[in-house]
Amino acid sequence: MSLKLGVPSKGRLMEKCFDWFAERGVSLKRTGAAREYAGAVDGVDDVELVLLSASEIPRELAAGRIHLGVTGSDLVHEQLADWQMQVVELAPMGFGHADLIIAVPKVWVDVETLDDLDAVASRFRAAHGFRLRIATKYHRLVREYLRAHGVADYQLVDSQGATEGTVKNLTAEAIADITSTGETLRANHLKILRDPPVHRSQATLFAARHANWAEAEQAMSDLVARLGLELPEGALP
Amino acid sequence: MTEAERLAAALLEQMQAAGAQPVAASILQPAETLLDLYGEDIRARAYVTHDPSQGEMMLRPDFTVPVVQAHMRIGAEPARYCYAGPVFRMQTRARAREYLQVGFELFARDDPARADAEVFALFTELLQEYDLRPVTGDIGILKAAVSGLETSPERKAALLRHIWRPRRFRALLERMGGHGPLAEARAELVQRLETSSAQAQIAEAGQMVGLRSAAEIAARVDLLRADAETPPIPQMQVAKLEEILALTCPATEALAQLRAQDWPALTPALDRLEARLEALAAAGIAPADLPFEASFGRTTMEYYDGFVFGFIAASADLPPVATGGRYDALTAVLGQGRAIPAVGGVIRPETLALLERKV
Numbered sequence: 001m002s003l004k005l006g007v008p009s010k011g012r013l014m015e016k017c018f019d020w021f022a023e024r025g026v027s028l029k030r031t032g033a034a035r036e037y038a039g040a041v042d043g044v045d046d047v048e049l050v051l052l053s054a055s056e057i058p059r060e061l062a063a064g065r066i067h068l069g070v071t072g073s074d075l076v077h078e079q080l081a082d083w084q085m086q087v088v089e090l091a092p093m094g095f096g097h098a099d100l101i102i103a104v105p106k107v108w109v110d111v112e113t114l115d116d117l118d119a120v121a122s123r124f125r126a127a128h129g130f131r132l133r134i135a136t137k138y139h140r141l142v143r144e145y146l147r148a149h150g151v152a153d154y155q156l157v158d159s160q161g162a163t164e165g166t167v168k169n170l171t172a173e174a175i176a177d178i179t180s181t182g183e184t185l186r187a188n189h190l191k192i193l194r195d196p197p198v199h200r201s202q203a204t205l206f207a208a209r210h211a212n213w214a215e216a217e218q219a220m221s222d223l224v225a226r227l228g229l230e231l232p233e234g235a236l237p
Numbered sequence: 238m239t240e241a242e243r244l245a246a247a248l249l250e251q252m253q254a255a256g257a258q259p260v261a262a263s264i265l266q267p268a269e270t271l272l273d274l275y276g277e278d279i280r281a282r283a284y285v286t287h288d289p290s291q292g293e294m295m296l297r298p299d300f301t302v303p304v305v306q307a308h309m310r311i312g313a314e315p316a317r318y319c320y321a322g323p324v325f326r327m328q329t330r331a332r333a334r335e336y337l338q339v340g341f342e343l344f345a346r347d348d349p350a351r352a353d354a355e356v357f358a359l360f361t362e363l364l365q366e367y368d369l370r371p372v373t374g375d376i377g378i379l380k381a382a383v384s385g386l387e388t389s390p391e392r393k394a395a396l397l398r399h400i401w402r403p404r405r406f407r408a409l410l411e412r413m414g415g416h417g418p419l420a421e422a423r424a425e426l427v428q429r430l431e432t433s434s435a436q437a438q439i440a441e442a443g444q445m446v447g448l449r450s451a452a453e454i455a456a457r458v459d460l461l462r463a464d465a466e467t468p469p470i471p472q473m474q475v476a477k478l479e480e481i482l483a484l485t486c487p488a489t490e491a492l493a494q495l496r497a498q499d500w501p502a503l504t505p506a507l508d509r510l511e512a513r514l515e516a517l518a519a520a521g522i523a524p525a526d527l528p529f530e531a532s533f534g535r536t537t538m539e540y541y542d543g544f545v546f547g548f549i550a551a552s553a554d555l556p557p558v559a560t561g562g563r564y565d566a567l568t569a570v571l572g573q574g575r576a577i578p579a580v581g582g583v584i585r586p587e588t589l590a591l592l593e594r595k596v
Contacts, residue, residue, distance in 0.1 A: 082329040105447045109438040110457040112426050115412070115419050118405070122398060123457065124449060131276070139280075147278050150405025152398065155277050167447045189446045194422065 001215030002046040003223065006060055006069035009037050009051035013203060016095040017070050020203075024227045044226055046219040055079075057206075062086045064210035067220065072096055074178060074201035078138050087206040088236065090229055096203035098178045100138055103190040105167055105174075114149050114195045117174070121153040124173065135159035135172035138198070142176040145198040164188040205229075207236060241337055244586040245321045248339040248363055252319035255359055257341055260318045262303035264325075268293035270302060274540065274570060284325050296325035300340050301540075301564070302571065305579065308344055309572050315345035315352075332556075333587065342581030344568075349578055350509065353544040353563060354516035356580050360548065360559055361522060363584065366594045369548040369558055373488060374533030376400065376562070377543040378495065378506045382478050385502020388413060389467045391460065403535055410478070415469035427465040430458055484531040488514055491529040513544060534560075540567045544580065550592055558592070559584045 007028065008014045018028045027042040028049055039049030050066055057071035058079040070093065080086050104111050111120055121132040132154045136142050139156050146154065159166050159175070164184050166172040176198060179185055185192065213220065213236050224231055238246075253259060268285055269292070283298040297303065300320050308316060321339040328334050341359060345352045361371065383396045392413050399406040412419035430438065435458035439451050477498060484491055492514060495507055514524040534545030543563030550558055561582020569576035 085330075105445075105449070107439050107442045107445050107447075107451070108449065108454060109430065109435065109442055110426070110454055110461055113419070113422050115408070115422070116426070119395065120449070120457065122395075123453070127453060128448065131273070143277055143281055147281070148404075150399060150402035150408070152276050152402065155272065156280075170448055173447050173449055189444045 001212075002048040003068065003216035003219035004048050004050050004066040004211075005041065005223075006050045006052045006057050006066035006071075007039075008054040008057070008070065013054055013070075013072075013096055014051075017093070017203065020093050020095070021227075026223070026226055044219065044222045046216075047223060058083075058087075061206055061208040062210070064208050064212065067208055067211040067213070067216050068223075069206050069208070070203060071206070072098070072201045073204045074098070074100055074138065074141070074199055076204070076206060077199060078141050081140070086209055088209060088232060089204055090207050090231070091205045091227070093203045093205060096201070098180045098201045099197035100141060100176065100178050100199040100201060101192045101197045102134070102142070102174060102176045102195075103164075103179075103185050103192050106186075106189050106191045108191075112194050114146075114151055114193060117193065118149075118151045118153075121151065125153045131155040132174065133157045133172040134174045134176055135163050135166040136176035137161075137163070138176060138178075141199050149195075164190060209236065240590040241586040244589050245337050245339050248584055248586065249319055249321045251363055252339070252341050252359070255317070255341075257317040257319035260304055260307055260320050262297060262300050262307070262320065262322070264297055264323070265294045266297045266303060267291065268295045270571070271295055271298070274302065274567065282327055284327055298326055299324055299583070300338060301342070301567070301581070304340075304342050304581075305568055305571050308342075308577065309568075309575065312344060312577075314577065315343070315347075317344075318342045337586045338583045339586060340581060340583040342579060344577045344579045346578055348516075349543070349563070349580070350512035350516040352578070352580050353513050354520045354522070356561060356582060357517060357544075357546055358520035358522055360546070360561065360582055360584070364548055364559060364589075367558070367589065367592050368551050369592075370528065370551060372528045372530055372533055372547050372549060374530050374545045375506070375510055375543060376534055376541055376545060377509060378481065378503065378531065379535075380542065381503050381506035382481050382500070385500060386470055386474055386478070388470045389464065391464065392467065392470070401535055401537075401540075403532075410470070410475060413470045414472060414475050423461075424465075427461055430461060435459070482532050484529070486529060488517075488524040488527040488529040490525075491531070492524075509543075534562055540564050542566045546582065550588065552592075555588050555591065556585060558588045 007017050021028050025043050029040055031040050032038040037051040039051050041047040041049050054071045055075055057069040058076045060066045061069045062080050076083050076087060111117055124132045134154055135157050137160050157172055163175050163177045165188060166175060271279055284296040286294050288294050304318055319341050323335050324338045325335050343352050343356055379400055380397060384393055386393060396409055399409060408419055411417040435455035439454055492510055495503060517524055534541050541562030541564050545562035547557045548559040559582055563580040565578045568579050
């Protein structure tokens with residue numbers, strides 16, 4: 001039996017991921033026709049490449065259908081409740097950096113921190129009769145962050161895309177979204193709060209706690225040695 | 238019938254014998270009411286589902302809200318209600334997602350001390366066969382202490398809003414005392430805001446976007462400037478407040494220690510505590526042996542604002558067997574102007590079923 005390694009199936013994330021493994025002597029490549037999602041691994045025996053959408057990798061890891069997976073840490077933390085119980089973080093890979101941040105209109109000259117946002121939320125609710133809306137698709141991460149910091153009187157509204165536009169469109173007062181350069185935020189007249197971001201994301205190699213490791217033991221120890229990784233003590237059964 | 242269901246039925250019967258009228262509540266509750274009361278945090282703790290015509294619904298996380306609403310619709314006063322049934326709480330770990338609650342609620346305008354004592358004495362009696370540690374507290378004393386600080390009404394309101402969020406409360410208190418990272422950030426902000434008028438800065442910041450108007454922004458700029466002129470809350474008072482928050486001792490002694498603070502703002506709240514202790518004594522509960530923890534009830538979402546209590550199993554890592562308290566403010570919010578002083582509590586029969594009875 002082989003070890004299943006899930007990697008993003010397209011784009012820069014896939015290319016960077018292939019580079020990362022290549023630098024460590026493991027060659028990953030797509031095979032077959034240009035649009036066929038099939039792949040091969042050279043350099044370690046009994047490792048099977050599974051090409052998946054980056055956003056599906058957390059779910060596949062949690063279900064144990066793949067042993068290892070590469071995806072953004074933001075997706076794992078957002079999609080998996082109690083993620084440490086389901087996956088082990090093996091290696092941050094140093095690319096795909098992006099911060100999950102909270103941004104408010106630039107004209108809010110009175111707001112720089114969460115402390116201000118909380119105070120404004122209270123006044124906003126009193127003035128407008130509803131809780132200040134924060135548009136995001138990262139519901140779990142943002143809610144946990146605001147709860148840990150004791151922010152009240154807000155509500156999360158779902159936004160699956162073009163989140164920066166929600167403030168201008170009057171469907172939200174603030175946003176929480178992933179940004180790498182901040183350019184889209186500036187173009188939409190928003191600014192980032194000064195507090196540390198909700199989450200600093202990067203592409204990360206994860207291992208699934210609930211995968212069948214008995215069948216992949218040899219391949220895993222070969223791969224770990226090749227990649228120069230250290231497995232946390234007792235991390236996998 | 239499980240042991241827990243049998244216990245629930247027996248408790249309900251005893252509550253009825255104590256004069257309570259049984260009430261039912263729908264399992265599906267409109268999410269909006271609960272979200273407005275408890276905030277977005279409740280989404281992490283309650284199951285939300287969607288109804289095509291009624292919108293977001295929640296599997297009831299407790300009975301308090303529907304029982305208060307039912308009372309507002311139909312109730313004569315004073316009124317005693319009891320109920321039993323499953324509640325649903327989202328969990329990430331291996332804790333129960335669905336469990337039984339048996340509850341008792343008392344709505345009465347007169348003599349709150351006697352109402353508090355009646356509920357606590359009833360729970361003591363219902364649970365007397367088990368080895369439990371009772372604990373009491375009083376959110377009203379914390380509110381009185383905050384209201385008695387020498388500072389602006391805005392600062393007091395900000396602190397009162399966060400009594401149930403200890404971490405933010407502490408950060409605010411530190412800032413208002415003129416210390417810590419929040420105080421520094423605030424000083425920098427105010428310094429920048431001093432350089433020109435609010436209107437000029439808003440115009441300079443670029444395009445106006447969003448619902449929050451320039452007038453609202455300018456109004457808060459004015460508030461920030463005024464707040465910067467407000468002297469820090471005296472260190473002595475912060476220390477006193479911290480001392481009160483940390484108070485843990487038998488109730489009679491707690492009352493004596495709080496009186497010894499010689500803080501006039503506390504007097505009405507302490508008079509209420511004293512009246513409650515007398516009422517408890519009259520109901521057969523000795524206040525000299527009754528544990529009192531001033532911060533008890535601060536981290537639950539239950540919205541209690543006066544007397545609070547719990548019964549905790551001696552063996553660790555079980556949820557409290559029973560919790561309760563006074564929630565006058567919640568009835569005002571739900572009653573949209575109409576309010577009725579209310580006190581009540583719930584018991585978890587599943588937890589009881591895990592405990593051995595005293596012989």
